[in-house]
Amino acid sequence: MKAKEVYVLLSDLCNFKCEHCLNSSGPQSQRWRLSEPEIQKICSDINADPQVQQIHFSGGEPSLHLDWLKLFKKNLREDVTWAMTSNGWFGSRLPSFFEGLRFDKISLSFDSYHLPYISAEKLTETALKLKDMKIEVDILFTFEGPKDLLLTKAFKDAGIPVQFCQIVESGRHDKEVHQGKSLQTGCPSLPQESRALEKINYIPGKGYTYCCGPLAFDSHREDSFLYTGELKNMGETPLYKELTSEAFLANYQNSDQSICHFCVNYLSKAPQ
Ligand code: SF4
Ligand code: SF4
Numbered sequence: 396m397k398a399k400e401v402y403v404l405l406s407d408l409c410n411f412k413c414e415h416c417l418n419s420s421g422p423q424s425q426r427w428r429l430s431e432p433e434i435q436k437i438c439s440d441i442n443a444d445p446q447v448q449q450i451h452f453s454g455g456e457p458s459l460h461l462d463w464l465k466l467f468k469k470n471l472r473e474d475v476t477w478a479m480t481s482n483g484w485f486g487s488r489l490p491s492f493f494e495g496l497r498f499d500k501i502s503l504s505f506d507s508y509h510l511p512y513i514s515a516e517k518l519t520e521t522a523l524k525l526k527d528m529k530i531e532v533d534i535l536f537t538f539e540g541p542k543d544l545l546l547t548k549a550f551k552d553a554g555i556p557v558q559f560c561q562i563v564e565s566g567r568h569d570k571e572v573h574q575g576k577s578l579q580t581g582c583p584s585l586p587q588e589s590r591a592l593e594k595i596n597y598i599p600g601k602g603y604t605y606c607c608g609p610l611a612f613d614s615h616r617e618d619s620f621l622y623t624g625e626l627k628n629m630g631e632t633p634l635y636k637e638l639t640s641e642a643f644l645a646n647y648q649n650s651d652q653s654i655c656h657f658c659v660n661y662l663s664k665a666p667q
Contacts, residue, residue: 430599438470440626515549
């Protein structure tokens with residue numbers, strides 16, 4: 396299976412410091428930052444792989460790296476669609492912030508953990524401005540329970556679609572919030588229906604990976620699941636083979652662990 400969408404994490408720098416952040420991003424973080432040679436490599440890999448239809452920028456807060464976004468614009472083939480997940484902090488600088496860029500879709504992340512930094516009303520204003528700029532916009536909401544539905548009211552009233560996602564047990568969330576309570580029902584990187592791995596993440600200084608959680612950010616075996624070769628040949632990686640194996644699925648179905656904890660434990664016993 397080849398990737399249809401490449402998620403590029405630009406850095407772990409963020410102007411928020413949410414308690415549940417899956418890769419522990421924040422204002423002082425400097426553990427990983429994309430370099431110019433990496434930008435050139437990602438563009439050249441995508442340009443050489445016609446199956447990739449979308450690039451999706453993430454972080455940290457990707458809009459803190461305007462110069463890098465412009466470099467992608469200069470080097471990437473024109474028929475790739477552009478998406479970004481952002482906390483929406485750039486709202487007051489719209490529309491000039493996007494001059495010279497070409498975003499087709501923006502997912503504004505929000506949930507109870509973002510509340511110390513931004514309100515649902517402020518984010519709704521930003522979403523409406525993006526819509527006026529003909530950018531497709533939705534709210535990416537990390538859902539924990541029914542009380543969260545109240546927080547989505549402002550978006551729904553304004554006709555902004557809300558996409559729910561689950562907590563990923565990784566980074567600050569696993570250490571400070573989760574503390575052993577299982578919330579996950581499925582791998583966030585792996586659609587349960589198709590078991591297809593069509594989404595690939597690029598982690599600065601590390602490489603490509605199928606995992607958007609602990610194998611990418613926390614595991615002592617993360618190097619086994621990173622790939623630095625050409626994107627179009629990535630279907631041969633050990634992580635792809637393990638995650639799509641019948642044995643992985645059968646063992647998970649008999650496990651009482653959440654999927655990420657099961658996955659890390661299972662793969663740490665698999666041959667390297
Ligand atoms: S969850 Fe998003 S907005 Fe919050 S610290 Fe992490 S990257 Fe920043
Ligand atoms: S640790 Fe495994 S189950 Fe969790 S996101 Fe990564 S690949 Fe998916």
